[in-house]
Amino acid sequence: MRAAGTIALLSLVVLLAAGCGSGSGPTPPSPTPPSPSAATPPTVPTGAPPGGTSTPPVPVDPLVADPPPGTTALDPARVTTAGLPAGFPTLVWTRGARTLGVYGRAGGCTEASAALVGETAEEVTVRVTQTTTSPGPCTRELRYPVLEVPLAADLGQRRVVLTGEQR
Structure with a gap:
């Protein structure tokens, strides 16, 4: 049987x-x-x-992966992800007091980047972008590259707002 x-x-x-x-x-x-x-x-x-x-x-879901070695995951309660397109990773980490990290989403004909777009005393805003680099034909792999942005001041207890776009 x-x-x-x-x-x-x-x-x-x-x-x-x-x-x-x-x-x-x-x-x-x-x-x-x-x-x-x-x-x-x-x-x-x-x-x-x-x-x-x-x-x-x-299998392990890359959208809820662990942060890279040598980094510390930020409490998800401190992260706002409403501005991210569906399917973008939402994990945020720190590497020291002034480096903020996220995973991008890239693949066969796409690249990923992150940019610091705002920094106030209350929050830090990071935009994650997925850019199409070719009309194809493209392979179907999907990667989640490590993207880190430097901050002008220590993150401290500030909130992190993730926004994103696909170009």
Whole structure:
């Protein structure tokens, strides 16, 4: 019974992977079921306890990633992200008292940048920009580059306002 469940799960993974392609190229072969004489059937780790059922583990979401080494994540309650386009990362960190960092969003035909657009005694405003660099054809990778901006004064307890645009 467990081998049948494993085969069904592997088949689903192959079908989902085939659906993520561009539609061109050969279809990957279906997995070969294990022979009845195999000592140990292949398994897919699920994070479930032995004998339990679970869905496969969800990969780490880059939109809620950890800050880079040597930095400190800012409390999300101090960050306003209403001005960011959907899908832009919202994590903010500091590197020392006068450097503020965010993740950009870039890929095949796009670049990311960040700029300090305002700094008052109460808040710091940073604009994250995703710029299209070519009409294509473009690869489909998506990267989240580290972007840091220097501040004129220590961040202290000021709020951070993230805005963004796509050009």
